[in-house]
Amino acid sequence: MNVCEYIPGLENIPAAKSSISYVDGQEGILEYRGIRIEELATKGSFVETAYLLIWGELPTQEELDAFEGEIRYHRRIKYRIRDMMKCFPETGHPMDALQTSAAALGLFYARRALDNPDYIRQAVVRLLAKIPTMVAAAHQMRRGNDPIQPNDNLDYAANFLYMMTEQKPDPLAAKIFDVCLTLHAEHTINASTFSAMVTASTLTDPYAVVASAVGTLAGPLHGGANEEVLAMLEEIGSVENVRPYIEKLVANKQKIMGFGHRVYKVKDPRATILQNLAEQLFEKTGRDEYYAIAQEVEKVVEEKLGHKGIYANVDFYSGLVYRKLGIPSDLFTPLFAIARVAGWLAHWKEQLAVNRIFRPTQVYIGERNQPYVPMEKRL
Numbered sequence: 001m002n003v004c005e006y007i008p009g010l011e012n013i014p015a016a017k018s019s020i021s022y023v024d025g026q027e028g029i030l031e032y033r034g035i036r037i038e039e040l041a042t043k044g045s046f047v048e049t050a051y052l053l054i055w056g057e058l059p060t061q062e063e064l065d066a067f068e069g070e071i072r073y074h075r076r077i078k079y080r081i082r083d084m085m086k087c088f089p090e091t092g093h094p095m096d097a098l099q100t101s102a103a104a105l106g107l108f109y110a111r112r113a114l115d116n117p118d119y120i121r122q123a124v125v126r127l128l129a130k131i132p133t134m135v136a137a138a139h140q141m142r143r144g145n146d147p148i149q150p151n152d153n154l155d156y157a158a159n160f161l162y163m164m165t166e167q168k169p170d171p172l173a174a175k176i177f178d179v180c181l182t183l184h185a186e187h188t189i190n191a192s193t194f195s196a197m198v199t200a201s202t203l204t205d206p207y208a209v210v211a212s213a214v215g216t217l218a219g220p221l222h223g224g225a226n227e228e229v230l231a232m233l234e235e236i237g238s239v240e241n242v243r244p245y246i247e248k249l250v251a252n253k254q255k256i257m258g259f260g261h262r263v264y265k266v267k268d269p270r271a272t273i274l275q276n277l278a279e280q281l282f283e284k285t286g287r288d289e290y291y292a293i294a295q296e297v298e299k300v301v302e303e304k305l306g307h308k309g310i311y312a313n314v315d316f317y318s319g320l321v322y323r324k325l326g327i328p329s330d331l332f333t334p335l336f337a338i339a340r341v342a343g344w345l346a347h348w349k350e351q352l353a354v355n356r357i358f359r360p361t362q363v364y365i366g367e368r369n370q371p372y373v374p375m376e377k378r379l
């Protein structure tokens with residue numbers, strides 16, 4: 001069999017045929033099942049978007065009500081899992097807690113009945129329902145609090161904010177958070193989705209698939225950038241400090257968090273929507289001192305690196321929105337994971353139909369036919 005040329009990071013190498021989402025990196029276009037992200041962000045909801053991504057079409061009102069009802073029913077987490085989470089160290093990062101919790105769901109629910117549509121639906125509903133509850137519960141436990149139970153009268157986004165703050169959220173805050181979830185739900189074959197697909201291709205259970213993807217998303221080059229962006233804005237400290245700070249990073253060829261993308265060579269359309277959401281929030285709750293710094297950072301980075309196709313990506317403004325919603329920065333990436341469960345599950349389902357294990361090859365560059373050197377002769 002002829003071996004293709006080795007391309008680092010599989011850049012521009014198709015690893016699947018998919019109908020879930022489409023990205024045009026030159027035009028800055030993102031579509032979920034052919035629908036522009038701008039449409040879904042303004043007219044839909046995250047749960048409706050998750051249904052669209054996973055089952056391939058927009059739900060009727062009856063289908064959406066049933067799906068939402070099942071998710072509300074399954075939001076509670078078993079006491080045995082809550083008791084396990086109580087043992088998590090306060091020092092661990094919430095993404096590590098989330099990865100462990102997702103795998104723990106597999107202990108209770110994994111049956112690998114992948115040819116059973118009811119099992120598939122149950123796994124989809126349980127993961128969409130329980131992942132946010134686990135993130136909120138772990139957050140409360142880290143602070144020594146006993147996590148409150150989900151509020152069955154609140155929708156997906158509002159219930160998460162309620163479990164985080166123990167107060168009913170402002171309707172604008174809940175709507176903006178719901179849009180953030182839609183924006184982060186899916187993005188073709190990014191690193192964490194590719195992890196999910198590789199794991200899925202072995203026909204393991206969907207809980208292991210999600211746990212594998214969470215571990216991948218945690219890296220600062222992928223999902224972890226939004227937390228790093230806020231740390232950078234805090235370190236810059238003022239608009240006046242932006243230019244020298246960025247010029248130093250560029251001179252040292254250091255990666256600037258929240259910028260650049262393997263596919264987008266223009267501003268990420270999600271960054272534009274998130275920037276508008278930030279401005280809506282600031283109008284209602286007051287300006288954020290870091291927003292002016294962020295706008296200056298974007299201007300200077302575009303001036304210095306725009307010619308290389310390096311522009312703001314989805315992670316650049318999301319942290320400012322979450323900060324305004326009162327969410328601590330160590331939860332920014334778990335929020336990304338909560339949303340991306342929808343995309344991971346969509347690709348898991350799509351991968352099951354392919355039914356072919358991922359097993360790429362390599363270009364071997366090591367030694368051949370070497371002797372086993374006895375210990376006494378080793379230098």
Ligand code: SDX
Binds near residue numbers: 189220225258259315
């Ligand atoms: C996400 O894939 C997805 O779809 C991911 C995502 C999703 O929804 O799943 O969109 C979410 O992961 C967004 C990206 C969040 N990460 C960051 O913001 C971290 C900072 N960004 C970079 O690490 C980087 O841009 C990547 C990892 C996102 C993409 O890197 P590539 O495509 O591998 O680019 P590269 O490393 O090959 O760099 C090409 C050139 C280099 O310069 P030269 O050596 O050619 O002179 O561009 C430069 C790089 O130095 N470059 C940057 C840069 N990103 C690339 N220079 C400064 N700052 C940056 N952020």
